[in-house]
Amino acid sequence: MPEYKTEHEEAYLCTSVLLPDDPLKLIGVEPLSKQEVVHHMLLFGCAKPASSEKVWDCHTHSVCAEAGSHVLYGWAKNADAMHLPPGVGFRVGQGTGTRHLVLQVHYTHTRPPGDQSGMRLKLTDAALPFSAGMMMYASYFQIPPQKPSHLVPTKCCYAGFEPAYGFAYRVHTHALGRSVYMDRIEKDGSHSRVCEHSPQLPQGFTPVSNITFLPGQVLEATCDFDSSERTEVTHAGSTHHHEMCNLYMMMWSELPVFMTCSGQGTWSDAASVDPHGPGGLPAAGRLVQEAPQHWGPPPPYMPERPSASHLGQVAGVAKGPAGSVWVLHRGGRVWDATSFEGPALERITYKEPIGENVVIQLDQDTGEVLAQFGAGEFYMPHMTTVDNSGNVWTTDVGTHVATKWSPAGKKLLELGTPLEPGSDRTHFCKPTQVAVALDGTLYVGDGYCNSRVVEFSAEGEWRGEFVLPGEALRNPHSVVLQECSRALYVAEREASRVHRFSLDTRQLEGTWDLAEYGPVYALAAGPYGAVLALSWNRDKEGQPTHVVLLNDNQVGKITGAWSVPDVQAPHDMAVIAAPMRLAGKERPVALLIGETRPSGSRLQKYILLPEGEALPVEAGESQQVSARQQWREVLGAAVGESTTTTRVTLLGEVRRLGAGNGAGIGNAFSQVLLVGLPLTVLVGVAALALWSLSGPPLPQADLKLVSKAHMSPQQRFA
Structure with a gap:
């Protein structure tokens, strides 16, 4: 995150980078921060960021300027790095709906001097056969006081036209969360557990083995809260005094699927998906x-x-x-x-x-x-x-x-x-x-x-x-x-x-x-x-x-x-x-x-x-x-079989660009060194860093608590 002074606690800061004019695939993320400093970080893919400033307050403002923003990664509580399965990547860059990456950082307290929080990203220009996508759950709710268990369910139907395969998931609540889980709901009303995790453990993406999601399945994410020590109602909100209920499921399929569930019951609603976005049909x-x-x-x-x-x-x-x-x-x-x-x-x-x-x-x-x-x-x-x-x-x-x-x-x-x-x-x-x-x-x-x-x-x-x-x-x-x-x-x-x-x-x-x-x-x-x-x-x-x-x-x-x-x-x-x-860019229908x-x-x-x-x-x-x-090859790799001859060796790593270096992400991309091994297929891999840029601090607007009435959809996620 570039230099930007915060004067209040609970600051949400955003910064963006323009990707090179190349079709790329995001295949790994290494978080660079500590729980003592940062409450959470999110990485968004955008057609265009909401601001042209180096850093902007995104607590009460949008992250992306246009519809179709997508969460690509989330981190909290000192979670580990994440690597996508072989043959799978988020499609970004030229020819896709993601031309910019936006990093959102939520600071728990005021930002300490010298903070360098950010993410190191691994990208490849190889034509990977499968696309990564995301199911994202969030909802508005309130928690009554003195309840040892209060459930907040959010239910939607998977409206894809082909199966998708979950390979990692992440949960997020604030202090009251005890457990977050996903269930399939069968036609007879019975539930079968898909995954479950404690939100008080490191909040990275937990690997799972190819959970199959079929078109028409009803999937419900539930957060279990303990408000025994609270004497007042706790509302959903963006500060650590409030609560959140999030579940992210990363999944792969031939065409990418990005869906947001806020409890309306179907992901085919216009407000929940971008039908012309990644994996969709073109508007023209x-x-x-x-x-x-x-x-x-x-x-x-x-x-x-x-x-x-x-x-x-x-x-x-x-x-x-x-x-x-x-x-x-x-x-x-x-x-x-x-x-x-x-x-x-x-x-x-x-x-x-x-x-x-x-x-x-x-x-x-x-x-x-x-x-x-x-x-x-x-x-x-x-x-x-x-x-x-x-x-x-x-x-x-x-x-x-x-x-x-x-x-x-x-x-x-x-x-x-x-x-x-x-x-x-x-x-x-x-x-x-x-x-x-x-x-x-x-x-x-x-x-x-x-x-x-x-x-x-x-x-x-x-x-x-x-x-x-x-x-x-x-x-x-x-x-x-x-x-x-x-x-x-x-x-x-x-x-x-x-x-x-x-x-x-x-x-x-x-x-x-x-x-x-x-x-x-x-x-x-x-x-x-x-x-x-x-x-x-x-x-x-x-x-x-x-x-x-x-x-x-x-x-x-x-x-x-x-x-x-x-x-x-x-x-x-x-x-x-x-x-x-044709999978180098956004794979068409x-x-x-x-x-x-x-x-x-x-x-x-x-x-x-x-068009x-x-x-x-x-x-x-x-x-x-x-x-x-x-x-x-992809299914074999998921169960530990060695079925692919594609190997990648990363010899160099992009250094973090320091203050005053305006070379940009294009130069960073070119600094990666690669080598081909015998009987291997050489693919280009770049490790990119969201870097610090110099410049005078921008004016900091007064931060205020965000109520349900004016929380944007992007502010429901963490």
Whole structure:
């Protein structure tokens, strides 16, 4: 912290540094202070700091000037240094939402002369495969006096679209805190403990082993306070006379997730997340097709050159676990005007099942085939879904069944009666897609010749139906869940509409009319509670295709739409992370879109780039990087296995820049010495220090106690 005289106790001081024009990853933090001097320190990532001064009072003022600030690290009570897991880092610097780092220091008393409190940071310019993020809990509360135990719970729902893995957590209270813990809350109301720590111990980040957080899980942080010695009510506040209730969970995932929970119940609220921030969808952007040298799934099936290893009509695509995707295709079979007969075209005309393996697992970055099954099982495959246990769900409009498969291809459950269309509790008529809830509850779109979505228990027992009031659903073609908002989304293809139903009452809550974009073929969940719709206007000249972002906060409103280039007869899509080679900056979102053309159907990959950005121009063909291998290395390192050949040796350390040295962080970055070892991959690592700068003391505003009425969200954390 640069020189700045404090005249009052409980001073909150902030200073900022501008990061170099390079994409960097923060991989470690070493605190440089003592408990006797500093109550706590926080490191924020900001697009722009709240002040251009070297030091400013951030007790009653903001830390960052714009929305989207993120806590990257916190320290108190002489906690130790922290190192992120191999392959994981906070993305900062050029091309990310974090261009500045802001250090906040809360001094318990007046700042002593010669104080040099700060943090030493380790950064790398290597392209790490996974991004670090943070769940942050804080709340307003008051504690009655003379209570040996007073609980302050703060509950929210994890609205990410992919699992996240907790690797370290930190708790914080003031003097009254006895314990801080996190629980998962199950659907039946039961609690299971995730982590627990005493806030009176050193308040750094405690390592944990890859705690898995799944989309839709309700997570509750609770602080237990002992006010036995207090004679008055204790309020939440920013001084040590007040109390705080904080829990931070660091986690890694392919795309970063930053969420703030203050007890409103969902992290999809606009006040709790930045939907266009790290890991989110860009406010403005475009879809760019991935180059063929980087994306190589099996080639399209061509009737004139039939091959069992080629992709037929790509009817379904779904994100799978650990860097994989699952694809459902039709082999050499084509759905055309002769495929079905009967009054409702409900009976398939083919007498034998498809002979090829039509369920295929691919590496999501390269397109390499990892596994396949399904030969002799399907008549007309339609769509696929992967549940949170990694099981694969498929629908077959030829046999009128929905089926659950193990990843190895073992049939685990079948809904419907094979080859018998119907509309009762044991029959479907050309079912379209399955959505699977956290507790295993099943929702089946039914279908081309029925007008409903059917709900089943995890064991396959019929529970009820979702229908439109007063009219029939014209082909409920795709279904997707958002469990944090307790909603089921249904794509009514032939009416070009999307409907939202309550999971609790099965009642219609609202409708989006997408007639401007055409029939809605597929739905997919995206970052921070987003719902995306794939629309193909097959009757319009040029047959344009769009991916439409629905506004979940205003039913019926559309947040944005992106045109999809070079696609024909799109049928399904999946949201994934962009490939590893694009992970140097903020890793973008990517889409996989499957075609069902009569011949030459493709599985296309598109990168959703923010406005003004382009894919990197690479000299020659770069080597493809396997997403599957990246997952093996990080998960292997977490359990102590040596699976990676990447090693870093840091020979030099950036010295603390003294008074009068205005060289800046760019020069500090360049002072790091690196060496490559045999059979190693050299990556650049920099150890950076928040340094002291000279200059006359700035005027110190009178500090005052901060009440609930004018505490900023950033002042609820410590």
